[in-house]
Amino acid sequence: MRRRFEERVGGxxxxxxxxxxxxxxxxVVLLLxxxxxxxxxxxxxxxxxxxxxxxxxxxxxxxxxLGTDALGRxxxxxxxxxxxxxxxxxxxxxxxxLTLGVAAGVATGYLAGSWVERVVSFALQLVDAVPRFVLFxxxxxxxxxxxFAIMAVAGVTAAPEVASHVATRVRLLAAKGHVExxxxxxxxxxxxxxxxxxxxHCRPVVAVQAxxxxxxxxxxxxxxxxxxxxxxxxxxxxxNMVAMGKDHFFAGAFHLAVAPAxxxxxxxxxxHLLGDGLAxxxxxRRA
Amino acid sequence: xxRLVGALVREGALTxxxxxxxxxxxxxxxxxxxxxxxxxxxxxxxxxxxxxxVEEYLRWLGGALTGDLGVSLRTGRPVADEIRRVxxxxxxxxxxxxxxxxxxxxxxxxxxxxxxxxxxALATLAAYALSALPAFFVGYVAIYVFTRKLDVFPLAFxxxxxxxxxxxxxxxxxxxxxxxxxxxxxxxVRTALERVLAEDYVRTARAKGAxxxxxxxxxxxxxxxxxxxxxxxxxxLGGAVVVEQVFNWPGLGxxxxxxxxxxxxxxxxxxxxxxxxxxxxxxxxxxxxxxALAPGARPGTEVDRPLVMRVPWPRPAPTVGRTALVLxxxxxxALAAGCATARPAEAPPVAPGARPVEASAPPPxxxxxxxxxxxxxADELRGLFPHRSETADTLLAAASESGRFVVLVAADxxxxxxxxxxxxxxxxxxxxxxRHVPGFVQAFRRVDAIEGGLAGRPAxxxxxxxxxxxxxxxGVGRFAMELIVVPTERVVYTVSLLDLTGxxxxxxxxxxxxxxSVGWGPVATTVGAARGPAAFEGTP
Numbered sequence: 001m002r003r004r005f006e007e008r009v010g011g012x013x014x015x016x017x018x019x020x021x022x023x024x025x026x027x028v029v030l031l032l033x034x035x036x037x038x039x040x041x042x043x044x045x046x047x048x049x050x051x052x053x054x055x056x057x058x059x060x061x062x063x064x065x066l067g068t069d070a071l072g073r074x075x076x077x078x079x080x081x082x083x084x085x086x087x088x089x090x091x092x093x094x095x096x097x098l099t100l101g102v103a104a105g106v107a108t109g110y111l112a113g114s115w116v117e118r119v120v121s122f123a124l125q126l127v128d129a130v131p132r133f134v135l136f137x138x139x140x141x142x143x144x145x146x147x148f149a150i151m152a153v154a155g156v157t158a159a160p161e162v163a164s165h166v167a168t169r170v171r172l173l174a175a176k177g178h179v180e181x182x183x184x185x186x187x188x189x190x191x192x193x194x195x196x197x198x199x200x201h202c203r204p205v206v207a208v209q210a211x212x213x214x215x216x217x218x219x220x221x222x223x224x225x226x227x228x229x230x231x232x233x234x235x236x237x238x239x240n241m242v243a244m245g246k247d248h249f250f251a252g253a254f255h256l257a258v259a260p261a262x263x264x265x266x267x268x269x270x271x272h273l274l275g276d277g278l279a280x281x282x283x284x285r286r287a
Numbered sequence: 288x289x290r291l292v293g294a295l296v297r298e299g300a301l302t303x304x305x306x307x308x309x310x311x312x313x314x315x316x317x318x319x320x321x322x323x324x325x326x327x328x329x330x331x332x333x334x335x336x337x338x339x340x341v342e343e344y345l346r347w348l349g350g351a352l353t354g355d356l357g358v359s360l361r362t363g364r365p366v367a368d369e370i371r372r373v374x375x376x377x378x379x380x381x382x383x384x385x386x387x388x389x390x391x392x393x394x395x396x397x398x399x400x401x402x403x404x405x406x407x408a409l410a411t412l413a414a415y416a417l418s419a420l421p422a423f424f425v426g427y428v429a430i431y432v433f434t435r436k437l438d439v440f441p442l443a444f445x446x447x448x449x450x451x452x453x454x455x456x457x458x459x460x461x462x463x464x465x466x467x468x469x470x471x472x473x474x475x476v477r478t479a480l481e482r483v484l485a486e487d488y489v490r491t492a493r494a495k496g497a498x499x500x501x502x503x504x505x506x507x508x509x510x511x512x513x514x515x516x517x518x519x520x521x522x523x524l525g526g527a528v529v530v531e532q533v534f535n536w537p538g539l540g541x542x543x544x545x546x547x548x549x550x551x552x553x554x555x556x557x558x559x560x561x562x563x564x565x566x567x568x569x570x571x572x573x574x575x576x577x578x579a580l581a582p583g584a585r586p587g588t589e590v591d592r593p594l595v596m597r598v599p600w601p602r603p604a605p606t607v608g609r610t611a612l613v614l615x616x617x618x619x620x621a622l623a624a625g626c627a628t629a630r631p632a633e634a635p636p637v638a639p640g641a642r643p644v645e646a647s648a649p650p651p652x653x654x655x656x657x658x659x660x661x662x663x664x665a666d667e668l669r670g671l672f673p674h675r676s677e678t679a680d681t682l683l684a685a686a687s688e689s690g691r692f693v694v695l696v697a698a699d700x701x702x703x704x705x706x707x708x709x710x711x712x713x714x715x716x717x718x719x720x721x722r723h724v725p726g727f728v729q730a731f732r733r734v735d736a737i738e739g740g741l742a743g744r745p746a747x748x749x750x751x752x753x754x755x756x757x758x759x760x761x762g763v764g765r766f767a768m769e770l771i772v773v774p775t776e777r778v779v780y781t782v783s784l785l786d787l788t789g790x791x792x793x794x795x796x797x798x799x800x801x802x803x804s805v806g807w808g809p810v811a812t813t814v815g816a817a818r819g820p821a822a823f824e825g826t827p
Binding site: 239 | 301305313423424431528550562566
């Protein structure tokens with residue numbers, strides 16, 4: 001679909017349009033990711049859990065570049081450590097979403113018309129039928145609040161989106177000559193789908209979706225932590241930091257909420273830009 | 288026409304199937320919960336022994352179809368009544384928010400599709416940045432700016448008498464702008480409009496000199512907007528949970544939150560069902576709109592779904608496709624390596640007298656004490672709360688059970704609010720608090736002292752002052768509270784609670800003034816705490 005559109009509209013200028021965003025996004029994400037070992041290894045002597053009860057709610061200053069929170073903990077250290085809490089569960093959500101989504105996408109795209117397709121697409125619509133956030137609340141009510149359980153559910157709820165993108169591509173590809181040729185050569189269905197459809201032509205879609213989902217996962221973690229169902233104190237996550245910082249927001253201690261909120265925005269936009277850039281890069285290569 | 292009816296029938300059948308499936312899904316999750324969910328559902332009453340899951344489900348579903356969703360475990364009132372009581376507030380919020388989303392996103396999307404340049408890029412980027420912000424953060428900033436600083440909007444639900452509808456505006460704005468909807472609608476409108484404007488019939492219209500908009504609007508604007516809005520309804524409902532929390536808005540979102548907190552199964556199941564119905568209704572409406580506006584399109588054909596957001600970057604940049612791939616791969620590798628090699632930091636030096644850490648315990652936490660603080664033992668803890676000795680005992684029991692925590696106790700008896708109140712009287716205490724607390728919920732005062740005295744284990748002691756709200760009754764009272772926080776399982780023990788107003792009244796207009804004076808906001812029940820045994824520095 002997009003390609004046809006590109007061919008119709010796209011001048012060469014549009015195709016060559018900026019890939020710099022991808023670079024920027026990639027760098028941001030890389031920095032975030034590197035923050036994990038830094039925080040875990042405490043390379044810079046930052047301890048996200050150390051409390052200094054004589055130095056509570058300090059504004060940003062030398063020694064505490066982003067100030068301290070209500071327990072005298074260093075905000076910078078917690079923002080850095082929070083990257084881990086925000087990203088690791090996100091990876092879980094993404095893995096679940098991609099696994100289910102790709103499988104379902106192939107089922108609905110390649111086996112179009114069969115009973116398998118009907119069953120799978122009904123299941124996908126079913127997942128979409130219950131609003132995601134409400135589903136989280138049901139799960140939280142039924143089981144102990146755990147960010148990993150929630151992220152697994154988030155992965156399931158994201159699967160339909162992945163599946164629909166994969167299915168669209170698979171459906172387009174199934175009619176292509178090289179697939180027909182593979183079929184004529186007597187390759188097994190698994191080989192055709194796995195190698196000639198998925199591996200060669202669906203990686204872009206999957207990579208882009210993964211990037212977008214990571215950004216979404218960060219926001220889900222944030223919202224749930226705010227409601228008290230996400231990452232639990234004393235573990236630091238951006239979500240529970242903003243949630244805790246909001247208590248002091250009106251007293252003028254802005255840094256407590258603003259620092260982690262800025263981290264969230266940077267991460268989400270970074271992932272989005274990465275997705276955008278990836279899509280452009282793949283499109284360009286195809287062109 | 289015939290095809291339209293056919294499409295409607297098909298959609299209707301699908302809807303029935305999906306709603307049945309959704310109800311089964313929700314029921315299955317709750318049924319899988321540990322503990323006796325059936326009892327909690329109010330279906331037990333003696334028949335539990337015989338009722339199978341199927342029977343329970345059918346009974347619940349049958350009730351739901353006739354409008355009987357069971358009885359709330361918390362309030363004891365019918366769930367349907369609870370929903371009816373606050374449903375209107377959420378409906379108003381959601382509809383208003385969708386309107387805000389449309390009126391913000393459509394112009395940005397249209398400009399993005401028509402113009403390429405720095406302003407368009409900036410507007411689009413701004414829309415995405417806004418979508419990337421957590422809704423509650425936007426809410427707090429909005430409250431701070433518009434209510435505290437500018438005093439444009441009244442805050443609490445119901446307002447303070449001047450134009451009560453004004454109180455609706457801020458939550459609607461926040462929910463409309465910050466639920467991720469703006470970015471999504473911008474994306475849809477941009478892509479669809481770009482596509483439509485490139486269509487042959489639009490080109491023909493343009494060549495003829497006919498009004499392009501009349502041709503492009505239905506397919507390029509109305510369709511993508513309805514499709515995006517319908518897709519957004521579930522997210523708006525989710526966002527309502529957060530936004531209602533921020534604004535203390537009595538609606539379905541708060542009801543769901545409370546139900547999740549209390550494991551109020553009948554309420555949360557009823558709400559999930561309602562949300563599924565709402566989302567499905569929106570999807571139905573969107574497909575009807577599509578069938579009516581673009582009869583050429585086959586029903587069920589999705590409107591071109593853009594994969595990612597598109598920022599109209601003003602100038603082309605060099606190709607970095609391979610670089611981007613390498614970066615992603617490097618990021619993945621680094622993350623994997625980081626996870627594989629990262630170890631918790633080594634334990635800080637343990638202060639003399641502190642207990643050695645058990646092997647399974649989490650890493651110890653360093654707590655530095657201000658000068659002059661000292662540690663107290665169990666007897667002294669009991670002595671501190673003579674009027675609530677059971678509390679001290681509870682704490683001690685919890686300490687020995689959980690294996691870790693701190694009780695922080697005042698080194699100076701004067702610092703205890705209870706002692707202070709006994710000495711100075713309630714009026715004196717209130718005066719002192721008014722003097723010290725500039726006025727916000729849970730302003731932290733000093734942590735008065737600290738101790739590893741309970742088996743050498745960490746816990747924290749706080750005093751809070753501020754305003755307490757009781758959501759269901761919408762009551763409010765000013766209080767001072769002493770808390771002992773047990774770090775591990777989100778356990779918070781209220782040690783003493785003084786109601787400084789003396790008479791907590793509910794639904795009292797006078798309270799609106801109080802709420803305004805202290806900055807109204809939800810009262811969190813947890814605070815951070817130490818993890819594991821603490822190593823105290825500075826303990827004499």
